[in-house]
Amino acid sequence: MIETGEKAIIGSLKRARRTGQLTLIGLELKEFPKQIAQYQDLQLDDNWWEIAPLTKLDLSNNEIKQIPEDFTHEKEIQLVRMLNNKLFTLPNSLFQLTQLKSIDFSKNQIKQLPYSLVQCPSLVEINLSENKIEELPMNMHYLQNLEILNLSQNNLRAVPIFLEKTPLKKVDLSENKISHIPQPAFSGCLLLENLILSKNLIQQIDEGAFQNLKSLVNLYLDQNRLVEFQEVPQSEKLDQLVLSYNRIESFTQFENIPNLSALVINNNKLKNLDKSILICKNIKTLDLTNNDLPDIPSEIGLLPKLVRFTVEGNPLKCIRNTIKNAGAEAIKKYLRDRIQGDYTQVESAMDPKMNFIQKKLDPIEVLLREFYRNNEFIVSNQNLTKFDDERLYNLKGLTHLDISNNKIQIIPEQLVNYEKSLSKLHANNNNLIALPQSILQLRQLQSLEFKQNNIEYFFDNNSQLKQCWQVFPNLQHLDLSINKLKSISGLIISFMPSLRVLNLAYNQISDLSPLFSTSAKLNKLEVIDVSNNSLQELSEQIAYTLPMLQNLNLENNNLQKIPTELGFMKLKTLKIDGNPLKLIKRAVIEKGTVSILDYLRTRHVGNPPTDLACMRPVVEEIEEQPEQPQANILRNNDYQYRRQNHQYGQLQQQPVQQQQPNYGFGRGNLFKQNQNDLLFQQQQSYNQERGGFQKVGNMEVENYSMQYTSQQNQVNQQRSFDQVNQGYNNQQQFNRNMQVEDLAYNNNPNAGQIKRANKAEIEKQIYLINGSISKLENELAENFSLNKFQINEKRKELQALKLQRSKLQQDLQ
Structure with a gap:
């Protein structure tokens, strides 16, 4: 008879073979289950081809004392969690799992970790808190993917040394027996954001121990034995510094932490607080309770964002208890x-950066500072x-070079210096008339925008183009809208094989035929915007x-x-919309x-086209496109049959809509034909090509269900002639409505042009607003450096733009 615990194990194994996650939590297991080693070979009444590889193993809250070396043969395990057990050691085989990313043995x-730990470079998170570990293996920096290390509540007496660069973001060494922080301890932790050293015995921090922590956000050194704290991390990102419950007597290093928002230094021996705290303009929390301060610098009252300020437990002689108990604003006042x-003079005297800000800075110098951090130069x-x-x-x-929204007339030829790196060049809303030849050498460009300028030519008939086989091989986005272009060169377009978006709106272009030449080879072009131009004809070659x-x-x-080829x-x-269309x-x-x-x-004359570009199999020229299945190729070859089937289905289901009046070159020449005769001719032509008929009423209809099926358009073979007659009546009403419309058109032929002129101005405004909306949405989605205030402001601006667009769209209606 199977015991209850074993039943639970078997049930969990069955679920794991479906999900890949084995969970055996709180089963009071004394030993590591042997069935895990036989995961793939167990006979559990399931199909072997449906077994999911084991990726997660959780045996928390049991009483397991040892993990066997051959505990598993599964090589795809990514997470092992066995917290709250009775383990004394870890097997070497655990760290031979090449995909292992997270372990939790808290x-x-x-007491001791195997040396094989550092031979598992795939580890991202290690949690070994609440154990009895006294030391770590050497060369912890071999763990090149480790981001989180939790060794809190152990017996460590020394800090692990990270000499080489590691991606660590969080290190928790709290509640150990560490007394000394050596200089090279965190020298390789350039990305470290959170460092927790609380509840140790730290008395000394070597000079330069925190020197390389440029990304540090939070530092916790509370409940130690520090007498002084001079090694403040030189991190502009430092947000919280907690030094409570130490023996610190003085703190003066505010110039290294100008963006600090919280300083907790309560329960120390502070006798003096330096006036340079005024540098920390963003500080919101300042806890000075239970120190030995006889007075507080008056300059603290000038900190604009300070909202939590406590000073109780100090021998202050100058501040009455009623003021101290009234809160931060009363104390600041x-x-x-x-x-x-003058307050301003005091701020300038105390903050050396104020003098720097008051100087008239060169805007180029300021923007250059920004560039060196982001590889972007935005002017x-x-x-x-x-x-x-x-x-x-x-x-x-x-x-990325952005010089938009300026008054620049000429772009220098020196841009050629960026031919190997520049991928985005945006120069929207300037006074540019022509473009420099050096742009042709920027082979890495992916996005090129010159919207809203005065450009008349875009490298038309350029002799330099004839010497190149590719000018913009990687260009995907080209925006030349709102300029004065009268034509677009087919030669320059032929050098853009990766182009996906082409925006030529609001120009004076009258001919698009260069885009459709066989030499252009725009096999990836997905979007064309040529609205608000002077096009008089559109070639069928576009299809x-x-x-x-x-x-x-x-x-x-x-x-x-x-x-009509566009319809296919x-x-x-x-x-x-907005064209003088007659048909x-x-x-x-x-x-x-x-x-x-x-x-x-429905207006296409002759057989449906079968050689359109969209019907052809995808060739190797189009990169990153999967090979077209054979079934799709067969369907493309049989496209003519599917089109006829679609037309016939629509004719059966919606006879009136399929037989709308056919206008020729004159708007009022209505071509009328008897509905029943037309229906019969459509069916007869269709049946002669496909073969196979069956009787429905007085008509012969193809019995195509024996050969082909169509999920979208199936012919309803039970349609009666009463429905056809009803369709004919509806057709007559439709013809009468069209005659009324023709009469109104003939009486005032210019009415449409007047309406289009008014609409064009509104649509131009909507076009510009859409561009601003897209830019804001991209910033909110991709710019992770925005703070909450900036995000809220941009959302308000986005909402206002959408409201303005909605009003304009209502005017169009």
């Missing part, structure tokens, strides 16, 4: 009243008229040369007709992309 009896003279909104400072040409590793096109904006041009493309968005009615345009594409398909 609350055990472990009292301290400010004691200052004689937007600086009212610059020139871009010729010699310091701008020696920025090694520059990846035969752009295989990946999904979004096409043709609004507000002079197009009188649209190629895989477009997600097609915008054609497509306003009602169809207002219904959106799907209706427009359906309408174009």
